[in-house]
Amino acid sequence: MTQKRVLVIDDEDSVRKILCDNLRLSGLDVAAAASADEGLALLVSDPPGVLITDIIMPGKSGLDVIAAVRKSHPQVRILAISGGGRIKENDDLLEKALTAGAEAVLAKPLDLDEFERTVFRLLEAP
Amino acid sequence: VTAEAPHNPTPQDDSYRLRLESILDNIVDGLITIDEKGAIQSFNKACERMFGYAAAEVLGRNVNMLMPEPYAGQHDGYIKNYRDTGRAKIIGIGREVEARRKDGGTFPIDLSVAEVNIGGQRIFSGIVRDITERKKAEKTSALLSALVESSSDAIISKTLDGVITSWNKGAEQVFGYASSEAVGRNINMVIPPERLPEETRIIGQLARGESIDHFETLRRRKDGKDIPVSLTVSPIFGPGGAIIGASKVARDMTERNLQDEQLRHAQKMEAVGQLTSGVAHDFNNLLTVVLGNTRLIRKMMAAQQKLPVFADIAERIQDIDTAAHRGADLVRRLMIFTRQRPLQKTVVDVNACVEETHGLLARVLGEHIKVRVVAGKDAGCVRIDQDQFINAFINLAANARDAMPQGGTLTIETGRAALGEKDKAALPELAPGDYTFITVSDTGTGMPEHIKARIFEPFFTTKPAGQGTGLGLSMIYGLIRDSGGYIQVDSAPGRGTTFRIYLPPCEPGVKSA
Numbered sequence: 045m046t047q048k049r050v051l052v053i054d055d056e057d058s059v060r061k062i063l064c065d066n067l068r069l070s071g072l073d074v075a076a077a078a079s080a081d082e083g084l085a086l087l088v089s090d091p092p093g094v095l096i097t098d099i100i101m102p103g104k105s106g107l108d109v110i111a112a113v114r115k116s117h118p119q120v121r122i123l124a125i126s127g128g129g130r131i132k133e134n135d136d137l138l139e140k141a142l143t144a145g146a147e148a149v150l151a152k153p154l155d156l157d158e159f160e161r162t163v164f165r166l167l168e169a170p
Numbered sequence: 171v172t173a174e175a176p177h178n179p180t181p182q183d184d185s186y187r188l189r190l191e192s193i194l195d196n197i198v199d200g201l202i203t204i205d206e207k208g209a210i211q212s213f214n215k216a217c218e219r220m221f222g223y224a225a226a227e228v229l230g231r232n233v234n235m236l237m238p239e240p241y242a243g244q245h246d247g248y249i250k251n252y253r254d255t256g257r258a259k260i261i262g263i264g265r266e267v268e269a270r271r272k273d274g275g276t277f278p279i280d281l282s283v284a285e286v287n288i289g290g291q292r293i294f295s296g297i298v299r300d301i302t303e304r305k306k307a308e309k310t311s312a313l314l315s316a317l318v319e320s321s322s323d324a325i326i327s328k329t330l331d332g333v334i335t336s337w338n339k340g341a342e343q344v345f346g347y348a349s350s351e352a353v354g355r356n357i358n359m360v361i362p363p364e365r366l367p368e369e370t371r372i373i374g375q376l377a378r379g380e381s382i383d384h385f386e387t388l389r390r391r392k393d394g395k396d397i398p399v400s401l402t403v404s405p406i407f408g409p410g411g412a413i414i415g416a417s418k419v420a421r422d423m424t425e426r427n428l429q430d431e432q433l434r435h436a437q438k439m440e441a442v443g444q445l446t447s448g449v450a451h452d453f454n455n456l457l458t459v460v461l462g463n464t465r466l467i468r469k470m471m472a473a474q475q476k477l478p479v480f481a482d483i484a485e486r487i488q489d490i491d492t493a494a495h496r497g498a499d500l501v502r503r504l505m506i507f508t509r510q511r512p513l514q515k516t517v518v519d520v521n522a523c524v525e526e527t528h529g530l531l532a533r534v535l536g537e538h539i540k541v542r543v544v545a546g547k548d549a550g551c552v553r554i555d556q557d558q559f560i561n562a563f564i565n566l567a568a569n570a571r572d573a574m575p576q577g578g579t580l581t582i583e584t585g586r587a588a589l590g591e592k593d594k595a596a597l598p599e600l601a602p603g604d605y606t607f608i609t610v611s612d613t614g615t616g617m618p619e620h621i622k623a624r625i626f627e628p629f630f631t632t633k634p635a636g637q638g639t640g641l642g643l644s645m646i647y648g649l650i651r652d653s654g655g656y657i658q659v660d661s662a663p664g665r666g667t668t669f670r671i672y673l674p675p676c677e678p679g680v681k682s683a
Contacts, residue, residue, distance in 0.1 A: 062462030
């Protein structure tokens with residue numbers, strides 16, 4: 045596991061790209077995946093220090109990713125992000141993410157400063 | 171007729187008697203004569219048909235055999251009493267009594283009794299009319315009357331030229347006129363003048379023998395208020411088959427229409443909510459991209475230490491940032507309306523909250539508007555997002571201010587209201603029970619119905635472009651609904667506007683979710 049490595053899973057290309065670019069500019073080693081399955085495969089091959097996952101995605105959701113990673117890689121810190129809104133039962137998605145085992149959650153639109161602070165905090169957490 | 175001497179019959183008398191008997195046998199009513207002891211002396215054919223006895227079976231026997239108990243047992247006593255005192259109970263008048271047939275069955279009769287003196291002998295004659303059919307008809311009629319009277323619909327009958335001939339309790343309630351005020355007057359009194367041609371058409375249809383089913387129209391109450399009604403009008407046929415009038419059933423549709431309207435409104439808000447929540451999701455992603463890129467550009471410029479060179483660009487980036495943040499704020503407010511953003515609910519003391527907002531409101535409203543607070547002691551606490559609740563007050567106050575450009579009074583009233591079954595029509599989404607209410611009223615211009623109907627829709631605004639997002643009231647609507655309550659608006663041009671918020675009360679100190 046690379047301590048400064050971060051994995052970003054988001055199905056929205058432009059969102060994924062800007063999150064990765066910001067983190068890279070701050071000196072992190074960033075891997076990206078456009079789906080839950082792709083992300084989980086990357087995670088197995090090279091586990092990151094922090095996993096950042098969107099919650100609402102086609103196919104497996106971010107909540108599925110969190111549940112899987114909590115079982116297979118308990119040491120990976122998870123930050124869940126969600127734009128919310130599309131599905132009705134979405135009121136408490138972020139709360140569900142915390143319950144599923146995410147260490148932190150942030151709502152979109154992201155405050156990128158807060159986002160980055162959160163990622164670094166998770167990377168440095170013992 | 172030349173002589174009347176029954177004690178000394180002659181052939182002429184016999185013929186007279188025979189003629190008389192023949193007449194008596196052919197009359198429809200029964201005729202019985204008895205002597206002063208009650209023994210039957212004559213029993214005509216009609217009696218035979220009614221009682222099921224042949225005359226020969228009853229002649230000479232006590233008339234009480236034709237009566238059920240308790241009359242049978244009391245009859246001898248009546249006759250004796252009359253003989254002794256001369257006080258008659260039914261002689262000379264008629265009354266309805268029960269009679270007994272040979273088979274033991276009883277039937278109602280109308281009995282009139284007369285006393286005659288023939289040759290010094292007292293004879294009582296009874297004319298008996300079987301009133302079984304009449305009684306049945308009376309019963310049916312009473313049942314029908316009870317049905318008509320107990321109906322909440324207005325059931326009215328009128329002549330073809332519109333004169334009201336009957337007016338039930340339902341009509342009294344629907345139209346506000348007592349039966350005594352309505353019967354005899356023309357039906358036009360409940361028809362708004364512009365609807366009179368309608369009545370002419372209806373009468374035309376009736377005259378052709380046609381009925382009118384569930385015709386929805388307006389009718390005018392005694393208090394001048396027009397109400398929506400559904401009319402069913404049918405012709406009334408006279409005995410000869412001619413149309414002699416019309417029966418009219420008018421159902422007050424006010425409540426039904428209100429419920430339909432509430433349902434339509436709820437469905438519309440639900441659809442708009444789904445649409446906006448979808449838009450909000452995509453918008454949040456777009457804003458994340460915009461804000462992420464501006465941040466990135468700034469960082470890249472800083473890394474290259476060329477900020478002074480790019481000062482103009484930095485300013486543009488700042489503008490993009492500001493716009494994106496405003497967009498983010500808009501989405502956040504939309505999310506409150508669609509109930510997608512979790513609210514930070516806490517237990518809020520309503521009166522304390524109103525008090526706290528008071529100073530803030532004064533600043534929003536300006537000096538020309540007076541704020542009056544009527545804090546009900548029993549208003550108590552509710553569970554709600556306090557910041558949003560305060561925002562709601564400010565928002566309502568700002569709307570009130572815009573409705574009172576010449577100044578006026580903003581009244582905030584709080585208290586506790588018990589909602590019962592009768593409030594269901596106006597507040598279908600609230601279960602009966604106790605609610606804390608907060609009303610915010612202004613003395614401003616008020617709104618016409620078409621604006622009032624859309625006031626809680628997101629993006630609906632009456633303000634000039636750029637001066638209002640049209641989200642304020644829809645956010646309040648979302649906030650109140652999400653807090654288990656309901657918001658209502660009452661307004662009419664020139665009458666000001668009152669927003670009435672109902673929230674389920676909770677005990678102070680209850681843990682918030």
